[in-house]
Every structure is written in structure tokens, then in C-alpha cells.
Amino acid sequence: MDAEMAAKANTGMDADAETAQALRAKRDAKTKPHLEQYAPVWLIDEKIIAEDEAVQFNAVFQHNQYGWVNRRYRFDGFNNVLYHKGQKQLREDDVLDLITQEPYIDTTAADIPNAYGG
Secondary structure: OHHHHHHHHHHHHHHHHHHHHHHHHHHHHHHHHHHHHHOOEEEEEEEEEHHHOEEEEEEEEEEOOOEEEEEEEEEEOOOOEEEEEEEEEOOHHHHOOHHHOOOOEOOOOOOHHHOOOO
């Protein structure tokens, strides 16, 4: 009986991982075209909300008008909608450790001055 319960538990964990992976794939398809203009972009504080079919995350990038920003988004996987939930400005000192890591969206040459101002 223990092996059967363990198998069921593993199946549930696999299903959760598959759900999270599917949500991330849908999120990426919706998010990347919007965020590419701000590249390089780093994702932080990702939270999968399986019961809502949603992913909440923050994107950090250098904005052409506001400097470094930490912008919160929520992706609704059921409706395939990306919601902007607010942003706050960051000091350059706050992002020094982050920018040494691999970005979510990379670029060979940043075009920050020509990015859309939104």
C-alpha cells in the first residue's frame, strides 16, 4: 500500500510540474514579444498560482525614461492575458548582482533609447 500511495503522490507532483511548465511556456509566448524591447531583461520572484492558472513574476530592466525598474506582471493562463501590476524604480547599486546572472531575454546590443515608453 505504501508503494501505491507513493506512486500517486509522485503522479501529483509530476502533474504540478507539468502544469507549471505549461504555464511558463504560455507566459513566455505572451511576455517575450512585449519585453524584448527592453532587453536585457531578468525575471525574479516568480510564483506559480496553479489554482488560478496564473504566473506572477517581476521583470527587471533598464527603462528609457525611468532608469532601472522592477516591474510586476501577472500572466493569466486561462484567458492568455498579461497584466501589468505596477513598477518601482531601482538604484543601480540594487541591480549590480542581478546583472551578472543570465538574463531571461538577452540581446547583443541594447537599444534602450528607442524602446517604447510604456
